[in-house]
Amino acid sequence: MDNRYKMRIGISIGDTNGIGPEVIVKTMSDSRILNYCTPVIYGSGTLFKQVRENLKAEHFQFQQVEGANALVPRKVNLINCISEELELNLGNPTPESGKASLDSLLAASRDLKAGLLDGLVTAPINKDNIQAEEFNFPGHTEFLTSYFDAPESLMLLVSGDLRVATVTGHMSVRDVPAKITEALLIRKLTILQESLRRDFGILKPRIAVLGLNPHAGEKGLLGREEVEIIRPTILQMKERGHLVFGPYPADGFFGMRQHTQVDAVLAMYHDQGLIPFKTLAFENGVNYTAGLPIVRTSPDHGTAYDIAGKHIASETSFREALFQACDIIRMRSGV
Template sequence: MDKPKIKLGITLGDYNGIGPEVIIKTLADNRILNFCTPIIYGSGSLINKTRKLLHVENFSFQQIRQIAEHDSKRINVLNCWEEDLELNLGNPTPQSGRAALQSLQAASADLKAGNIDGIVTAPIDKDNIQSEEFKFPGHTEFFTSYFEAPESLMFLVSGNLRVATVTGHIPVKEVANKITTELLVQKLTILLHTLQKDFGIQKPRIAVLGLNPHAGENGLLGTEEQEIILPAIRSLKENGHLLFGPFPADGFFGTRQYQQVDATLAMYHDQGLIPFKTLAFENGVNYTAGLPIVRTSPDHGTAYNIAGANKAQESSFREALFLAIDIIRKRSTP
């Protein structure tokens, strides 16, 4: 008997950004329906306004009010609010911030209830979405809290290029104090488990970057490598894991050493994401590892500067959708 088709929730993000555009452009290829049943959490009215603005003709959907009404052979839009909201493309508004949160909350509730199999999130404006109900630096922290995970991992993926970060959306001045041997062991353990369970790599090879320039230069430029990072690497190597480093970040990426490992662990956001996005911006995916659920997103933001101009590339969103499907399938395989 064939397995039931994967039900994939899609959040709208900030509708005044490029989220609806990349969603429509991705799902306009109806071959997507061979792989999953897409359920967009948002507003049929807004989706239709965006479709007309983009002059996309080959895109149809049915509107539903609850997940039980979905049609597995069609694109579904689950209406999360009643108001007929107006587009103000390129400009975040209080209405678009509230709508982004309503979309996220509705999809997350269905995911927690087991009504959908995973979520692909369109970009939010991290400032515009803030409210009494959302006090998180971003999606990663929201999902970690919502699904009560002790820890999670921001994991950027593009083919065999995989980069994770120890710290995420925090000020640079707080990074050094945040990094401890215990946290590194926790993050590396999540990364090892993710590569095995979600990517099918039985004996992963992981490179660990240093925190300081030149990885501290034997203590001359900082002692975190010797006092914090090396002990974490050694403790996991003693258990038979293949860990290497700490490497100076600039030379590591400059000499393409990332091609020799299955994943790289960076110490902070920009140390990992700048080289990743330089190498794979159009096809990169942000995956929240370490959670009991599957959540992916494109590796770009709301891009207000091109919203409504029909210039947004959907490739990263499409890759996020297919990575979610791949991971859901791997997790369901004994």
């Protein structure tokens, strides 16, 4: 970390026709943010002037800089990385807004890999219109895992003491059962444990593992994955001295608030974990990619085209993502 600055946090702007630029401007309108970090927006000065005007956000000020090696402390920095003039068509994904989101993400990722940034916060993309030769992935998580040469990563949703991770990510539900193996479960549990220790300072983390099938399979009556794969993996981890429990039926587990008794929950697939998480913490939830050599967070919502341009998008989740990135960087660096 460069001691001349607070933590340097890169910000990719997401799909420009969604709410990404709006929540960025609203977050950066509070100058107290600069007490915690040096924000670096990867976008377009023209675009953000237009967003500021639309929102009447007179408190949002930024300094355009040539690159991340020329940042101005105690300012919101902006690096122009979108080559063409961008016409806003709020609420409607377009090829142009997809390309802008990719240009922003690639520029921020390059600087992060070069050590010019300390972390990255990504605004929501459209997983369809961002697709290109440089981005052939289901989402941010998979792209960043590949870009930073990580063997594997883990989607971890965070809100205070509530942490929910998923074994599988962006894939069809019908493909999930074949992916659940002891080897994969052990790798994901290991990433989760290491992240809880390294990134959240929990020395002996307690992890609850959910079953795949209804009622955690009912001893094989409703599915064999719990009996043949999930429970044996949990027993292996326990034999190694780890505090891993389950498998629990997903509905009753959250319904009885058992998540409050552990440090993290490992769900088998995307919606099994994200539905209860977003029900409990949608307003201030953060998506963190555990297992990477770098720190990346994002808000837990999407592009929200239905409210883009209506000036009603809440910036709370984006702000929490920014603070969470700062907290994890500080924890990793021992500051």
